[in-house]
Amino acid sequence: MIEVRGLTKRYGEKTAVDGLTFSVKPGVVTGFLGPNGAGKSTTMRMVLGLDRPTAGTATIGGRPYADQPAPLHEVGALLEARAVHTSRSARNHLRALAATHGIRRSRVDEVIDLVGLADVARKRAGGFSLGMGQRLGIASALLGDPPTLILDEPVNGLDPEGIRWVRELLKGLAAEGRTVFVSSHLMSEMEDTAEHVIVVGRGRLIADTSIADLIRSASGSSVLVRSPEAQRLRGALAAPDVTVSSTEDSVLHVTGLTAAHIGDVARDLGVAVHELTPQQASLEEAFMTMTRDEVEYHAHTTTEGPATA
Numbered sequence: 426m427i428e429v430r431g432l433t434k435r436y437g438e439k440t441a442v443d444g445l446t447f448s449v450k451p452g453v454v455t456g457f458l459g460p461n462g463a464g465k466s467t468t469m470r471m472v473l474g475l476d477r478p479t480a481g482t483a484t485i486g487g488r489p490y491a492d493q494p495a496p497l498h499e500v501g502a503l504l505e506a507r508a509v510h511t512s513r514s515a516r517n518h519l520r521a522l523a524a525t526h527g528i529r530r531s532r533v534d535e536v537i538d539l540v541g542l543a544d545v546a547r548k549r550a551g552g553f554s555l556g557m558g559q560r561l562g563i564a565s566a567l568l569g570d571p572p573t574l575i576l577d578e579p580v581n582g583l584d585p586e587g588i589r590w591v592r593e594l595l596k597g598l599a600a601e602g603r604t605v606f607v608s609s610h611l612m613s614e615m616e617d618t619a620e621h622v623i624v625v626g627r628g629r630l631i632a633d634t635s636i637a638d639l640i641r642s643a644s645g646s647s648v649l650v651r652s653p654e655a656q657r658l659r660g661a662l663a664a665p666d667v668t669v670s671s672t673e674d675s676v677l678h679v680t681g682l683t684a685a686h687i688g689d690v691a692r693d694l695g696v697a698v699h700e701l702t703p704q705q706a707s708l709e710e711a712f713m714t715m716t717r718d719e720v721e722y723h724a725h726t727t728t729e730g731p732a733t734a
């Protein structure tokens with residue numbers, strides 16, 4: 426369990442992290458989402474004792490990172506992708522790390538197999554591609570078999586196969602009961618990986634919620650209705666809080682009513698319904714809606730705002 430209470434970091438005038446309070450529970454993958462500059466890396470660095478908070482606390486399993494008796498056995502961390510500048514092979518790099526932390530040598534080969542680096546384990550890690558470097562970073566994080574994992578953008582630089590691999594690995598680690606906290610700005614990636622998300626914008630907490638609730642709350646839950654008598658049905662659905670739009674004669678997009686309610690109205694009218702589909706916003710759309718006002722640097726493009734009638 427990671428617990429963050431009132432965590433704040435100021436760099437001069439700039440408040441990078443602004444009074445964040447949240448908990449990351451074991452057993453599920455928790456995504457840490459936010460636009461660029463939202464304060465994700467700074468938060469993770471403070472949790473890992475690499476930056477000193479201006480105010481507030483962060484603990485892992487009840488203690489600050491600095492007070493962990495055997496950190497590598499308690500917390501595995503992968504921070505921003507950085508090439509390993511070493512002439513050592515991947516295996517020797519991990520062996521050195523294992524030796525300095527009292528980890529048995531056979532664990533090195535276990536993690537090499539786990540991250541799929543067996544074929545290149547004897548190669549110089551300094552010459553690794555970004556994707557291979559990420560796998561080596563994940564291997565280092567797993568070396569001490571820690572109950573808590575903190576990974577900053579772990580899919581950075583990975584190809585689609587690698588992304589799928591990380592996703593399954595993280596879910597598997599969480600299913601074993603570990604606490605898995607993973608940052609990303611790739612919403613679509615988190616949708617398939619995380620069960621819970623903590624969303625930040627400009628250093629502040631925007632949401633601490635399950636993925637399912639996040640989508641539900643931001644989607645405005647519209648329903649697509651296809652009917653040969655759509656326009657007749659449209660008249661019967663009219664109500665103060667209901668919005669109905671139509672892109673073609675036989676199709677209605679209804680917000681403010683459930684699919685079940687629309688189906689009942691159609692039945693009472695004796696109108697045939699050929700399709701009745703609740704439309705879920707993707708996590709990407711939900712995220713854009715939530716963080717619209719929190720993006721640090723807006724792109725200078727003109728976008729069409731929502732129609733205001």
Ligand SMILES: Nc1ncnc2c1ncn2[C@@H]1O[C@H](COP(=O)(O)OP(=O)(O)OP(=O)(O)O)[C@@H](O)[C@H]1O
Nearest residue numbers: 436439441459460461462463464465466467468610
């Ligand atoms: N050492 C520093 N000195 C001054 N400002 C900093 C420092 N580190 C981070 N910041 C600022 O704090 C804010 C949060 O940065 P941070 O890297 O934590 O965000 P992030 O959510 O991880 O973003 P990204 O997705 O781009 O990595 C940014 O505005 C950044 O410019």
